[in-house]
Amino acid sequence: MHQNQNKNTNNHIPVLLEEVLTYLDPKQGEAYLDLTAGYGGHAEEVLRRTQATNTAVLVDRDEQAVAHLKKKFAKTPPEIRHMDFYGASKQLSQEERTFDCILADLGLSSPHLDKASRGFSIRTDAPLDMRMDQRQTLSAELVLNTYGEEELADILHQYGEEPKARAIARRIVAKRPLHTTKELADLASSVWPGRSKQHPAIRTFQAIRIAVNDEIEQLKAAMPEWISMLKPGGRIVVISFHSLEDRVVKQTFAEHSKHPYEADLQLLTKRPVTARHHEIVFNPRARSAKLRAAAKIKINKNRKHKKLPNTERG
Numbered sequence: 679m680h681q682n683q684n685k686n687t688n689n690h691i692p693v694l695l696e697e698v699l700t701y702l703d704p705k706q707g708e709a710y711l712d713l714t715a716g717y718g719g720h721a722e723e724v725l726r727r728t729q730a731t732n733t734a735v736l737v738d739r740d741e742q743a744v745a746h747l748k749k750k751f752a753k754t755p756p757e758i759r760h761m762d763f764y765g766a767s768k769q770l771s772q773e774e775r776t777f778d779c780i781l782a783d784l785g786l787s788s789p790h791l792d793k794a795s796r797g798f799s800i801r802t803d804a805p806l807d808m809r810m811d812q813r814q815t816l817s818a819e820l821v822l823n824t825y826g827e828e829e830l831a832d833i834l835h836q837y838g839e840e841p842k843a844r845a846i847a848r849r850i851v852a853k854r855p856l857h858t859t860k861e862l863a864d865l866a867s868s869v870w871p872g873r874s875k876q877h878p879a880i881r882t883f884q885a886i887r888i889a890v891n892d893e894i895e896q897l898k899a900a901m902p903e904w905i906s907m908l909k910p911g912g913r914i915v916v917i918s919f920h921s922l923e924d925r926v927v928k929q930t931f932a933e934h935s936k937h938p939y940e941a942d943l944q945l946l947t948k949r950p951v952t953a954r955h956h957e958i959v960f961n962p963r964a965r966s967a968k969l970r971a972a973a974k975i976k977i978n979k980n981r982k983h984k985k986l987p988n989t990e991r992g
């Protein structure tokens with residue numbers, strides 16, 4: 679999860695920027711799809727290299743991010759779609775759009791955590807919201823106050839990998855209605871007496887946030903669309919921030935690259951690329967970032983597949 683270091687609520691430092699540019703390798707005239715464009719940090723650098731805003735598409739489900747992107751790229755605006763990346767990918771596929779460079783930098787932006795009223799932060803008291811797209815009706819408050827005990831326990835176990843999922847679910851049901859993030863943080867912490875390295879409610883917050891935004895199912899459903907929209911030779915980079923997301927990315931890339939004759943991807947990273955020490959010092963939320971990259975295999979008429987050079991950093 680991203681940890682906020684910025685006082686400015688519109689400030690987001692793009693993670694692993696150098697590595698993104700290495701693996702995405704954007705060249706002049708290439709078409710770029712950014713599925714989580716956020717505050718446009720990665721997009722700005724990619725577009726500086728492609729010089730092709732006319733074929734670029736930037737997607738984000740967050741209204742504040744979209745407003746920021748529109749301002750940031752006002753001079754030569756790329757196409758900006760305010761929707762979730764699964765919906766956007768379906769639309770783009772139906773429109774038969776294809777791209778040379780595809781980026782998904784998953785999860786929350788710093789402004790999500792900075793703006794207390796969004797309800798993502800464990801450190802500030804706020805209404806239980808946690809919606810990335812504030813047009814949707816499902817909020818953390820609705821999940822916590824209406825879902826059954828069993829369903830809540832499953833969410834905490836599955837999306838938070840919380841060992842005390844059942845005990846927390848029981849306490850939520852006994853204490854509800856819950857209205858604020860402090861109530862939730864106190865309640866989740868109460869099952870973990872004593873001191874711990876990380877905040878004891880962190881897994882609960884992650885789980886509820888993932889459920890509210892349907893994050894894992896979105897990723898599972900959207901990734902095959904991203905791969906099918908890649909042009910031959912095109913590159914895809916996905917950055918995840920927790921093990922559940924990384925597992926989906928790893929498995930999807932593996933499924934598309936393992937078969938010797940039917941593979942349509944070549945892995946560019948055998949292991950996930952992580953941030954170097956100096957980046958973590960400068961931007962602590964890069965600590966949990968994991969980058970995986972792959973390239974679409976070029977079909978060669980004489981041989982079945984022509985492999986791309988492996989650009990993995992040694």
Ligand SMILES: C[S@@+](CC[C@H](N)C(=O)[O-])C[C@H]1O[C@@H](n2cnc3c(N)ncnc32)[C@H](O)[C@@H]1O
Pocket residue numbers: 690691692693713714715716717718719720721737738739740743761762763764783784785786787810893896
């Ligand atoms: C880590 S930030 C991206 C930051 C961006 N790369 C930059 O340089 O500014 C993640 C962004 O993805 C958006 N997001 C997360 N899940 C999404 C989804 N399923 N569909 C669309 N946008 C999503 C969030 O709203 C957030 O703005």
